Amino acid sequence: MGKTLFDKIWENHVVKHIPEGPDVLYVDRHLVHEVTSPQAFSALRTRGLKVFRPDRTFATCDHNVPTLGQDKPIEDPVSAKAVAQLAENTAENGVRYFPLGDPGNGIVHVIGPERGIVLCGQTVVCGDSHTATHGAFGNIAFGIGTSEVEMVLATQCLMQTKPRQTRITVNGKLRSNVTPKDVILYIISKLGTDGCTGSFVEYAGEVFRDMSMEGRMTVCNMSIEMGARGGIVAPDATTFDYIRGRQFAPAGEEFEKAVAGWSHLNTDIDAVFDTEYSFDAADIAPMVTYGTNPGMGVAIDGVIPDNAAGCDEATFSKALEYMGFRKGEPMLGKKVDYVFVGSCTNGRIEDFRAFAKAVAGRRKCDDVTVWLVPGSKEVEAKIEAEGIGDRLRSCGFEIRQPGCSACLAMNADKIPEGKYAVSTSNRNFEGRQGYGARTILAGTLVAAEAAVTGKIGMPAK
């Protein structure tokens, strides 16, 4: 029987198998941020240890940072301390750190690929569930807890049980107003918020082959929202073109040699998955969520259904009550108070290009607060270099500074209680974007319509 891409990478990284237990798995890249690492560094210090492989470890601050006035000290003393602690911990251990304001700073899952830190055929971990993003490059990438962060810092290894495997195939051509975000929201709405728990997902088929690397990252990023530990796409010429020339990527002959090896990274034709799903691109419309988990999504021109995959009646009703919605209501035309474009899901340059193009010279709606938050300093620089910033500012928009921002509202970017926010981020959980905030997850084009009309509207084809 053939092997899956996942099998091949996993087997390449097994240091040791423990009988009736997990595998000791070697980690190629460990990404670190300020929220899930301080307790791990403290524990390391208590043990009298240093980071075992600092050259495989990269750090940034993103969750706690303000998106305005980054040149000034962070106002919130607790956030300031968390960020200062990361600077101290990384310096003490010789770990590469991209501090606030540094040209390499940004959201951990944006800068990993952008800097060429993350390559192909690797194991990539971070104390963050959206580490799944890096599977877009043909990596086994998954989120871990702080105890596991400590293990990786101390030994560059983790103890993991090999998960089950699922393949999701989407063939056909997407409509012009359907984005990668809509594809993954559609898949999650079909499989439910726990549809792939215990599994790793490979995305296959024409739709993913046709996608840019940024699109594949958006898809893999949200694998965790259906319970999957991670998602993976086989690397191809699109992948190699993206990596070529990036700061930490191999260069010249080394790069060509690497590509020759990565070119074999794919699933054998006779490999068998535990579960297979198949969808047709023609069935996918622009999507929005109406509830309080990412599986509660519907086509934008649809109505709120009677139930959702993986959600019992009581939980479903509680979600609608929180959102202030009723079964059978159309989503089109619903009023929006806030729009957030950003996050590790949709905070890359293609998102801002698409947003600006969809706005098409229309002015920001006066009744809507719009937060446009680049995923990194590099994205921010490109927004300005390409004239997107000037074009958007002339339409009444403001570009903020990079960070996780309103995706999880750890900084000051909080959606007020009861307000509706169209967000290009990844989670619509109760209180996720602020106490009582009501999140409608969507892609960048739906966000652009909401920003100029103040309503949920169909993006132009």
Place this chain on the structure above:
Amino acid sequence: MEKINVIKSTAVLVPVDNIDTDQIIPARFLKTVTREGFGEKLFYDWRFNADGSHVASVLDGQTGEILVAGNNFGCGSSREHAAWALHDAGFRAVISSSFADIFRNNALNNALLPIRVPEDFLEKIFQVLKSSPGTVLTVDLGAQTLTVPGAGEMMFEINAYKKECLMKGYSDIDYLLADKDAILKYEAARSPF
């Protein structure tokens, strides 16, 4: 790590599916750099209004070392603070029909036992606890049994390695540090793609 052997306790029932880690502990409480004190922030937004005043919730009047929750417990963020908060609040086991993968690992690394039961058995436990809230449940890790008077006894699964870790108070990191040679050997011999 603290050892787990037998847990005999009343249970706290939260019969809600898909309880995510943002519900278990909201992100704004994750800024501190220590592991302690998260217990008082457990399910914070269920228990308090924005102004800090108390609000009636499903948790009112319930105490115990065992949490019984709906399907897909601990989904969402990887924050280990969720496991820390549950442990700090006195919980030693969580019973559900499924757990999110990262949460399950975090729980196992913090002497918090995730016990997976079939959906129909979970439903029976819900009924027992709804009609007799003071029912004492017994978890015997050595025998891998969960006993719920009125619902019955069942065996639960846990891999032999993890079971030993929990019963003896060992952590994965101790194992890894004790076997650094294997890691060095792997590094020396590995061939990247």
